[in-house]
Amino acid sequence: MSQLLAVGLGGFFGAIARYSITEFMSRKYPGFPAGTFVVNATGCLLIGILMAIVSHKQIHSSVWVHKHVSLFLITGMLGSLTTFSTFGHETVSLLRNAEMHHALINIAGNLLVGLFAVWLGWSLVMLWIQK
Known part of the structure; x- marks a missing residue:
C-alpha cells in the first residue's frame, strides 16, 4: 500500500507540474506544442540523473535509492510529468493541419533532445561521482 501511495503522490505533483508548464508554454508559444517538448x-534529463544515481554502487545505500523515493520520483512524478501520448496526439494534429514543418521539428526535437538529455543527465552524475 505504501508503494502505491508513493507513486500516487509523485503522480499528483508531476501532473500539476506538467499542467503548469504546458499552460505557460502554450501562452508563450501558441501554435506549437512547446509545453510537451519542455x-x-x-x-529525460531528470531520469538520466536519477537512474544514474540509483544504479551507481557508491551511493546505492543512500536515501535517494530507497524504493519509495524511487517510486515517488521516477514512476510517479516523472511518469506523469512526461507524456508520449500527448506528443503523439499533438504531432498528428500538426500533420492533419498541414503543418509538416512544425510536425517534423516536434518529432526530431523530442527524439534527439530527449535522448541527449538522458545521456547528459547520466553523464553529469558520473562526472560528479568520479570527483
Missing part, C-alpha cells in the same frame, strides 16, 4: 526534455 516537459519531455526535462523529464
Whole structure:
C-alpha cells in the first residue's frame, strides 16, 4: 500500500507540474506544442540523473535509492510529468493541419533532445561521482 501511495503522490505533483508548464508554454508559444517538448526534455534529463544515481554502487545505500523515493520520483512524478501520448496526439494534429514543418521539428526535437538529455543527465552524475 505504501508503494502505491508513493507513486500516487509523485503522480499528483508531476501532473500539476506538467499542467503548469504546458499552460505557460502554450501562452508563450501558441501554435506549437512547446509545453510537451519542455516537459519531455526535462523529464529525460531528470531520469538520466536519477537512474544514474540509483544504479551507481557508491551511493546505492543512500536515501535517494530507497524504493519509495524511487517510486515517488521516477514512476510517479516523472511518469506523469512526461507524456508520449500527448506528443503523439499533438504531432498528428500538426500533420492533419498541414503543418509538416512544425510536425517534423516536434518529432526530431523530442527524439534527439530527449535522448541527449538522458545521456547528459547520466553523464553529469558520473562526472560528479568520479570527483
